[in-house]
Amino acid sequence: MQKMNRAIFLVLIIGLLWGCNKDEERRMKPVLQGFEYSDCGGFKSTSIIAAKEETEKLVIRAEADGYYKFEHTNVSFNCCLPAGLSANLTLSDDTLFLNEWETEPGNCRCMCLYDLRYEIKNLEEGNYVLCLMKDSVTRGALSLFFNGKMNEEIEISELIE
Numbered sequence: 001m002q003k004m005n006r007a008i009f010l011v012l013i014i015g016l017l018w019g020c021n022k023d024e025e026r027r028m029k030p031v032l033q034g035f036e037y038s039d040c041g042g043f044k045s046t047s048i049i050a051a052k053e054e055t056e057k058l059v060i061r062a063e064a065d066g067y068y069k070f071e072h073t074n075v076s077f078n079c080c081l082p083a084g085l086s087a088n089l090t091l092s093d094d095t096l097f098l099n100e101w102e103t104e105p106g107n108c109r110c111m112c113l114y115d116l117r118y119e120i121k122n123l124e125e126g127n128y129v130l131c132l133m134k135d136s137v138t139r140g141a142l143s144l145f146f147n148g149k150m151n152e153e154i155e156i157s158e159l160i161e
Helices: 002-028
Strands: 031-037 057-064 067-078 085-092 095-102 111-121 126-134 137-146 151-155
Touching (some): 031 085, 085 111
Antiparallel strands (some): 031 111, 057 151, 067 111
16 A cells, blocks of 8 residues: 555655646747738739838837737738738747747738837747848847836847848
């Protein structure tokens, strides 16, 4: 009977430790959610240069502990998007890789400016390098301190390539 009690006790301890580790893994992994994007915004151009005349910005605001809202405005993509736009986030060491892309490449001969909005949750406070990507190609990066008071407005032209 004593061996059985020890076995049950060990199983409970192992299960508890395993469960705690799984909860911690979920809590630590930042997640991108609530992705949405605007319509073309009434501006169409046959030239990428003309489409970039508007200042492209990234605004990051803390909403709650570990929860941040992102607004990426005046992002140039094809004017016809058969399957829309997408974004994802990965964390590697202290670098956040934020990738935005056309879900299915548009085939029109014009560009539009779009506004993208999304949230990142479960991001621990601290210094991170934010690497902004478009179609898996790095556009630039910068170091940011994510905390509960964060309110950053970044011109994309200021990113370090």
